[in-house]
Amino acid sequence: MKRSDIKRRPLADTVIATLEPEMKEYREHDGNSLYLRVRSDGNKSWQFRYKKPDGKWSWLGLGSYPEVSGSLARQKAAELRADAANGSNPMATKRARKAAELEATNSTFERLAREWYASKRKNWTDGTAVRTIGALELHVFPIFGKRIYQEILPMEWMEFLRSMERKGIIEQTSRVRGMCREIYDLARVTGRATHNPLEGLHKFLQTKPVENYAHVSLEELPPLLRAIRSYPSAPDIRIGLHLLSMLACRPSELREARWTEFDLGKALWTIPSERMKRRREHLVPLPHQAIEQLLLLQNLTGHYQLLFPGRSDSTKPRSNTVFLMALRRLGYEGRQTGHGFRHIASTILNEHGFEENHIEAQLSHVKEGVAGVYNKAIYLKSRTAMMQWYADFLDSLEKGNVVHGQFAKAPQLRAP
Template sequence: MKRADIKRRPLADTVLTALEPESVEYREPDGQGLYFRVKPDGNKSWQLRYKNAAGKWPFHGLGGYPAISGTKARELAAVARKEISNGIYPADKKAAKKAAIATANTKTFLIVAEQWFEFKQSKGLAESSLRKIRTYLDKDILPALGDKLLDDITREDCRKLQQSLEARDAHNVAEKCRSWLNQIFGWAIGCGLTDNDPASRLADIAAAAPPTKQFPHLLEPELPEFLQALRACTSRTPAKTAVWLCLWTASRPGNIREAEWAEFDLDAALWTIPGPKMKVRGRSAHVVPLPRQAVEALRSLRCITGRSRWVFPGNGAVNPFMSENTINTVIANAGFKGRLVGHGSRHTARTLLAEHEWSEDFRKEQTAHAKPGMEGVYDKAQYLPQRRVMMQWYADYLDCLADGMTPAQRANFDSRVNVVEAMK
């Protein structure tokens, strides 16, 4: 939607979502000094313009959209305007808060946890791992312990945090938070900040987690129905393309959602995922061969999202790329909720390729699984030519399943499995 098409204000949610970026940043007035800012990369946010004590008119950020809705932005603007009328200016308030943090006791759990997080960043931890840590620090750990002095945190405090996570059946999160707590206190002890170690025995009192379940995935007899439903699904093109990439590449949904256009060489039909984005610690960049179908879909998608850094852009700075639920929502819209999830497409690919006796080495390298023991140290083979053949075979096989596989076609596909000549 173009700015010229706006008919009324305050701006409706449909307008906020539909407003298109332009070559330069612009602001649309919502009313009473509130503005909706749209950047060239598609990021959207709210700003309040106000007159400060010096008579100048600065902008004060209220947060990104859609994390901050129109209704919420107007509420925040009303609060800020009231404070301004009482002589409390946003810039001064922000400076005071920053000064308070700077002069706060440097041994609160919050301060130490942030220092530990910066340490983890400096060690080159994968971006996906850092985001996960950041999420659960902000959501669970810091609300429970952040204001406490490091020396004052007790085993009871840590036990209550663990039990609160177990109470919502988040056993995997509890295990990760337990590990991070141990790392934070271990780092603090190593830095000489404390001798307190209240998280060290949490594993001994952890509730038993339910048996681990495999991600829902499809076997070959179920694929024709799903592939036909996905073709007919009316979800938006970027979201559908993300699901197809899950199928065509057997890559992790997280890597697909976070993919950047700079990582793709469509002429060479290659996607190079940087090492820091990979789940396996210390792994170098992972090169993914793209079948013809994926290249064609990405070329079409570039006409839609090519102006963004991200292949699958999200909404604003808070959510710069596609959300975690989008891929599974498309699958649900195709009628397969509970039968398949995005990550399950990796199980589907591994199973089908194994049943047709593709080399285990090729399969493991395609899905970027860590190799055990010394094999992982010495075996650096990427099998790129072989994987290119294998994944084109797989994409063609999926097309044939969707169109209706004949026995003769199946026999032809099986005759080309692991054919060395085809891989040269």
């Protein structure tokens, strides 16, 4: 049907279906600012004409025909006219409706990411789970969360990751890239995507050399130990720093520790598997200096389940930056971290001739494969003597004395 033969509006379904193209594309008015655009190749689509806030006229696409029928196009146009009458921008309201429609589907990146998170969560510690979902919610979901994941282009991911790099958070950028790549892998292996848009991007992004966590030199260690001993702000955090310095545990393991994990008669701390990085129960022998600190801490927090209960919610541990911020207050920002005490212990114990296997077992470093079959009590007797020597060594450094290798009997920690 030729456009010159149209007799009435709105356009009848038969007219829309049979309307012929011309040499140049044209728009045929359906009524109430709704137009049918007919391209020279015969493709047809719906457009809504509206006035922008600056007073200029513009076009807003409502979808292709026949996917969007005449009646549906008129319904969409009516919604946009109502929005305009209420002072809303039709373009903005159209985007909001589309976002709401996407949210109701399973095709958004956030939906896929949360599915991935749920499938991986059971193998993570609580700390890893919190950090992972926190990074996605902070960095990724505000940008791509409501987008259809199949439509996000590699160049968009590249620009997003480079914007993170420009903030100076190189390591976080690498972790986020790894998470998102795995999320797309889930879609690919389940038949919901044919390619991974993050594949190969690492070749064109910054990398940061692998570095040990910041730690002071042996020469700088004595003044650090004295600074910890005199930490003025919070006695529980002072004790926590002291324990970190002598036990070679991870900061999260200590920060999330519960009083029930400590064996009073054997001077042992048993870290349950769900809080360990490798999901394996770990024994930490306690030198008498550690038990003395625990006695002091028990007077402060022994009536709670946690050694370091949160200030606003005692059922949750203190912030994961609490020890790092304390070291900053002592003037060691960029020079010492809680995790860095592990490197210091490893260096000192290796330099003083202790067995490498004993040191690695104390740090809960386990080889993969048959050689790494895990025994939580492995080398426990030797590790107990080693860590008592190490606590005595730190005391001597702090006081400026020479280590004599005397091992005092540990006092008993009373029941919480």
